[in-house]
Each structure stands twice: as structure tokens, then as C-alpha cells.
Amino acid sequence: MESITFGVLTISDTCYHEPAKDRSGPRLMALIAESFDNSQVIAAVLPDERDLIQRELRKWIDRDDVRVIITTGGTGFAPRDVTPEATKPLLDKDCNQLTLAIALTSLKKTKFAALSRGVCGIAGNTLVLNFPGSEKAVVECFEAVRELLPHALHLIGNNVALVARTHAEVQGTAQSEAAVPSPVKRDHVCPHKTGAGDDIDRNSPFPMVPVHQALDTILSVVQRSNASKQQMDQLRSPVNIPPFRASIKDGYAMKSTGFSGTKRVVDCIAAGDKVNEHPLQEDECFKINTGAPVPTHADCVVQVEDTRLLQRDKYGEESLVDILVEPKAGLDIRPIGHDMRKGDKVFPAADYSPVVYKSLLASVGLQQQQRKPKVGIISTGSELLAPHQPAVAGKIYDSNTTMLEELLLYFGFDCTQKLVLGDDLATIRSTLSTLFDTVDFVICSGGVSMGDKDYIKPVLEELKFELHFGRVNMKPGKPMTFASRGNKYFFGLPGNPVSAFVTFHLFALPALRWADGWERVKCPLPIINISLLNDAIDLDSRPEYMRASVTSINGKLYARINGNQISSRLQSIVGADVLIHLPGRTAEKPQAHAGETYKASVLRYDFISHYE
Numbered sequence: 001m002e003s004i005t006f007g008v009l010t011i012s013d014t015c016y017h018e019p020a021k022d023r024s025g026p027r028l029m030a031l032i033a034e035s036f037d038n039s040q041v042i043a044a045v046l047p048d049e050r051d052l053i054q055r056e057l058r059k060w061i062d063r064d065d066v067r068v069i070i071t072t073g074g075t076g077f078a079p080r081d082v083t084p085e086a087t088k089p090l091l092d093k094d095c096n097q098l099t100l101a102i103a104l105t106s107l108k109k110t111k112f113a114a115l116s117r118g119v120c121g122i123a124g125n126t127l128v129l130n131f132p133g134s135e136k137a138v139v140e141c142f143e144a145v146r147e148l149l150p151h152a153l154h155l156i157g158n159n160v161a162l163v164a165r166t167h168a169e170v171q172g173t174a175q176s177e178a179a180v181p182s183p184v185k186r187d188h189v190c191p192h193k194t195g196a197g198d199d200i201d202r203n204s205p206f207p208m209v210p211v212h213q214a215l216d217t218i219l220s221v222v223q224r225s226n227a228s229k230q231q232m233d234q235l236r237s238p239v240n241i242p243p244f245r246a247s248i249k250d251g252y253a254m255k256s257t258g259f260s261g262t263k264r265v266v267d268c269i270a271a272g273d274k275v276n277e278h279p280l281q282e283d284e285c286f287k288i289n290t291g292a293p294v295p296t297h298a299d300c301v302v303q304v305e306d307t308r309l310l311q312r313d314k315y316g317e318e319s320l321v322d323i324l325v326e327p328k329a330g331l332d333i334r335p336i337g338h339d340m341r342k343g344d345k346v347f348p349a350a351d352y353s354p355v356v357y358k359s360l361l362a363s364v365g366l367q368q369q370q371r372k373p374k375v376g377i378i379s380t381g382s383e384l385l386a387p388h389q390p391a392v393a394g395k396i397y398d399s400n401t402t403m404l405e406e407l408l409l410y411f412g413f414d415c416t417q418k419l420v421l422g423d424d425l426a427t428i429r430s431t432l433s434t435l436f437d438t439v440d441f442v443i444c445s446g447g448v449s450m451g452d453k454d455y456i457k458p459v460l461e462e463l464k465f466e467l468h469f470g471r472v473n474m475k476p477g478k479p480m481t482f483a484s485r486g487n488k489y490f491f492g493l494p495g496n497p498v499s500a501f502v503t504f505h506l507f508a509l510p511a512l513r514w515a516d517g518w519e520r521v522k523c524p525l526p527i528i529n530i531s532l533l534n535d536a537i538d539l540d541s542r543p544e545y546m547r548a549s550v551t552s553i554n555g556k557l558y559a560r561i562n563g564n565q566i567s568s569r570l571q572s573i574v575g576a577d578v579l580i581h582l583p584g585r586t587a588e589k590p591q592a593h594a595g596e597t598y599k600a601s602v603l604r605y606d607f608i609s610h611y612e
């Protein structure tokens with residue numbers, strides 16, 4: 001049976017800027033998926049802008065496959081609520097009774113439902129329903145129309161049946177397929193014909209490029225910004241560190257000409273006190289704390305361990321102390337500007353770590369945002385559920401969005417936009433045509449292999465991106481795709497979570513570092529030599545990057561592979577300290593053996609899990 005497509009359009013300024021806040025859209029998608037067997041859902045999030053809403057509605061209405069559009073949000077009385085105004089001009093016929101049915105259902109729940117202005121109507125062969133924005137309201141409104149939709153669509157035409165799945169039907173008494181008109185079988189259109197062979201040639205037109213060549217291509221295309229480096233080169237310190245002569249120890253400040261022996265303690269100086277100008281006699285001293293300003297007339301500090309307390313006054317304060325060592329001028333004092341002089345370069349060399357950058361700036365009293373490339377993350381897949389959503393048959397939880405965002409943060413980059421898109425050509429096209437207005441890099445996962453819903457490559461080509469490569473000779477990560485348009489860069493990571501993990505580390509991360517101004521040698525993960533602990537590992541035809549944990553035995557490093565390496569098994573990154581670079585299989589060498597040495601990319605700074 002031909003599947004029909006629902007359009008779910010979330011209309012909300014807030015959700016547009018922070019997609020993770022959109023709960024109503026994903027909830028509607030889940031309700032549709034669990035209610036209608038043969039449905040697909042496309043989704044998008046828009047701000048409360050009438051022309052943007054209208055443009056998207058019109059695009060969806062013009063599509064043959066989209067038969068129902070449900071908008072959520074923007075139906076209230078607030079000034080920015082314009083969904084009904086955007087919808088009405090597109091409708092050929094009003095469906096006032098449907099609007100009434102929704103209103104009556106909602107009013108039974110709350111009288112405030114009267115403050116919703118949503119409309120329903122037919123545009124072409126598409127039924128359009130405006131729901132309010134709250135998750136609770138969309139559940140109620142959806143309940144009000146769920147049973148009506150199959151018949152409504154039947155009446156609208158094209159004789160498309162929408163099988164509403166009820167409990168009974170799921171119990172196996174579902175109506176037989178024969179009762180439903182069987183659609184014309186559509187041939188599989190492989191978007192990846194090589195064009196080399198004849199029409200049945202269904203291989204990818206993209207050659208599998210070697211990993212090193214893929215990285216070289218990326219770093220030759222991505223423009224290296226020297227903004228950060230310039231910022232660090234030019235920054236001069238506005239202050240001295242320390243700004244006063246500072247004691248390095250807890251002890252006693254005195255004149256070095258006063259020799260060792262008994263001294264009267266005239267006062268105590270704590271860190272944070274002002275510089276004490278008291279004219280000091282040679283048989284006097286100040287008790288002083290580390291970091292406190294050394295008094296003007298003292299020129300050395302003797303640490304408390306090199307003294308003996310002789311007497312306390314009637315208030316219990318130290319009054320007489322015996323200095324046991326010969327005081328030397330300058331002893332345990334940091335002169336003004338000792339660590340950094342006013343006008344000195346704050347950064348003796350460029351260092352892109354946010355920890356280094358921000359703390360050094362703070363040390364000279366500055367706070368400024370580090371300029372980093374702007375990155376957006378896209379996860380594609382109609383099967384995806386957001387982690388907080390209830391499970392739905394046929395769906396899986398989206399782990400890539402979380403993983404990629406955490407990886408960016410771990411490596412000192414941040415993600416300015418996160419989007420999850422169904423396998424829908426129009427949505428992917430509209431997203432890729434606008435997202436680059438606000439980001440420089442898009443790291444996308446999914447939709448780059450051989451499926452007829454793998455729209456990423458075709459859309460990139462349509463949007464005039466240059467596809468530098470569309471497959472890499474590696475495992476996992478084969479369909480890795482890299483494209484650019486001017487100074488905008490698109491990384492199409494494979495959807496398999498581990499493939500996305502590995503290709504992020506080997507390609508996207510070095511590109512971001514390069515764009516940030518890093519030295520070429522530091523862009524890829526550090527490489528070490530490691531000895532394999534596992535024996536008789538079958539080599540794949542492609543070079544493979546296996547996840548392994550590291551053991552240090554008498555200072556030598558060994559790697560133990562983390563279980564099943566299939567690229568869908570995210571658990572293989574648990575305990576993964578390194579990616580072992582295993583060569584592709586040859587007739588001479590079909591296996592890797594224990595004790596052999598291989599290169600390995602270090603995944604994290606704490607990369608040694610065991611010491612023996």
C-alpha cells in the first residue's frame with residue numbers, strides 16, 4: 001500500500017532557535033507513527049514569521065505525497081501568533097466543522113481552549129490542521145481527529161486509504177491487503193548509478209579514496225583562519241604579574257643586612273593587604289603570608305620553617321622570633337612583573353585550548369570570547385526518536401546528535417545549531433539551503449549511502465556544493481562525504497553511530513582545528529605505536545579503525561580491542577582509548593596477530609586505562 005506523508009510543522013520562535021525545546025513536533029510525529037501504519041512524517045521548525053510559514057506550507061501542499069499537514073503553535077492571541085493568517089490564504093475549502101470538533105474536544109479539557117484561533121481546511125489534496133503549541137494540546141487535538149482522518153482523506157480524493165491501526169487490528173485481524181487498492185510498484189531508483197555501465201549498474205559513482213588522501217583534500221579545501229593566532233600574537237599584557245613584590249613563602253619579611261638571629265615581629269601582612277611603608281630596623285621583621293605584598297623596606301623573606309618562635313605578647317601575638325638562616329637579598333620574593341611584564345606578549349606561542357586561552361586572558365584581567373568556527377549538527381533519519389521521547393515501534397533513539405555535540409565540546413568547539421531531519425528531500429533541501437547562513441561547518445550523520453532516501457549527496461549537488469569525495473576506503477566510515485561551497489563546509493558522516501564516531505575524529509575534528517588556525521601536525525589526533533594484545537584478528541578488505549583500550553606494561557603500550565566492532569554497536573566506544581589502524585586484508589596477510597605493532601590514533605587525553 002502506498003504510504004502517505006504527514007507534514008508536522010512546529011511554529012515557534014523559541015523552538016526555531018533552540019530545536020531541542022520542541023516537544024510538540026516530535027510528540028505529533030510519534031502519535032502519527034503509532035496511529036497510522038503506512039505513514040511517513042516530514043518535519044520542520046519555523047519562527048513565527050508569516051511568509052516563512054506560508055512558503056513551507058505551500059511547498060508541502062504542492063507535494064503529491066503530503067496529504068495531511070499539522071501545524072503546532074502560533075494560533076493564540078499574542079502579536080507574533082500568525083499561523084491562521086498564514087494558513088487561510090492557502091485553503092481552497094474551509095473545514096469549519098473539523099475546527100469545531102477540535103474546539104469542542106479541547107473546551108471539555110479547558111475553557112482556555114477558546115483562546116485558540118487555529119483553522120482547518122483543504123488545499124489541493126492536502127488537509128491542513130492548525131493545532132495549538134502546547135504538547136498537551138496537540139495530544140488532545142490529535143485525539144479529536146485521529147479517527148476522522150482516514151475517511152477525510154478518502155473523501156478528499158486520490159482514493160488513498162489510511163489504515164488506522166487499532167488494537168484489534170494489531171492483534172492480527174487487520175483487513176487483508178486485497179481490500180486495499182495495491183499501488184503501482186515503483187522501481188527502485190538508485191541515485192548512485194555510476195553511469196559507467198548500463199542502467200542496471202547500481203554501484204556508487206564515488207571512488208573510495210584512501211584515508212590520508214581524504215584528509216589531505218579536506219585540509220587543502222578548508223580555509224585556515226589565522227584570527228585566533230593573530231589575536232594571540234598581538235595580545236600584550238595590560239598589567240604586571242605580580243603587580244607588587246610578592247612573597248613566595250609563609251614566613252618573615254626583613255632586611256637582609258640584619259643577618260640572622262632574634263628579631264622583633266612588628267606586624268602581620270596578609271595576601272590582599274596594601275604595601276606596608278613602615279621604615280624597618282635591622283632587628284625587626286614582618287610576619288608575612290605567601291602572595292602578600294613584601295613591605296617597602298624589606299628585601300627578603302625567610303620561610304617559617306627556618307625560624308624559631310621565642311615569645312608571644314599578652315594578646316597571644318608573636319612578638320619575638322629567632323631567624324635561623326642567613327637572609328639573602330631577594331630571597332623568596334617575586335619582583336614586580338616577574339611572571340609577566342606589562343606590554344609582554346601574553347601568549348609566547350599560539351595555544352588553541354580554551355582552558356589555556358581563557359585562563360591566560362583572565363590572568364591579565366581580560367575576558368573575551370575565543371573565535372571558533374561556527375558548527376551545526378544535523379542527524380537524519382525518519383527512524384529517529386529524540387532520547388526523551390517514548391519508544392515507538394520501528395523507531396530508534398538518536399544517539400548521534402548527543403555524541404557529536406559532546407565530541408565538539410570535548411575538543412573545545414561548540415555547536416550552535418542542532419537539527420534532526422526525516423529522510424525527506426524537501427526538508428533536507430530547505431535545511432541545507434538555509435543552515436549555512438548561520439554556521440560555517442555542518443556535521444551531518446546519515447543519508448550518504450546507497451539508499452533511495454539517502455538524499456544528502458543529491459541535495460548537495462543540487463545546491464551547487466562541490467563534492468570532493470563521496471566514499472573513503474576505510475571501515476567504519478565508507479560512505480564518508482565531504483563537500484564545500486565557498487567557505488562553507490559539509491561533512492556527511494555515515495549514520496551508523498560508530499562510523500560517525502570514527503569519521504568525526506579522523507576528518508571533521510582535524511578540519512575544525514585547521515579552520516581554527518592549528519598547526520597542520522596537531523590537527524589530526526596524536527599517533528602512537530602500540531602492540532596488539534588480541535590474536536588472529538581477521539582483517540577486512542578495507543583498512544579498519546578498531547576501538548581499543550590501552551595497557552601500559554613496564555612503559556610499553558599494548559592495545560586490547562573492545563569486542564564486536566560492527567559499526568552500529570556504539571558500545572565499542574566504551575573504554576576506547578585509541579583507534580588501531582589495521583591494514584586492509586591481503587593474500588599474504590589475512591590476519592593481525594598478538595604482539596604485532598600498529599599505529600593508533602589517541603582518542604582522549606586519559607588514554608591509558610591499565611598499568612601493569
Ligand SMILES: Nc1nc2c(c(=O)[nH]1)N[C@H]1C(S)=C(S)[C@@H](COP(=O)(O)OP(=O)(O)OC[C@H]3O[C@@H](n4cnc5c(N)ncnc54)[C@H](O)[C@@H]3O)O[C@H]1N2
Binds near residue numbers: 447568
Ligand atoms: N547497498 C549498500 N548499502 C550500504 C552500504 C553500501 O556500500 N552499499 N554502506 C553501508 C555502510 S558501510 C554504512 S556506514 C551505512 C551508512 O549509511 P547512511 O550514511 O546512509 O546512514 P543511514 O542509512 O541513515 O543509517 C545507517 C544506520 O545508522 C542508524 N542511524 C542513523 N542515524 C542515527 C542516529 N542519529 N542515531 C543512531 N543511529 C542512527 C540507522 O538507523 C541505520 O541503522 O550504509 C550501509 N549501507
Ligand code: MOO
Binds near residue numbers: 477494567
Ligand atoms: O562504513 Mo560502515 O561505517 O562500515 O558501516
Ligand SMILES: [Mg+2]
Binds near residue numbers: 446447448450454
Ligand atoms: Mg542510508
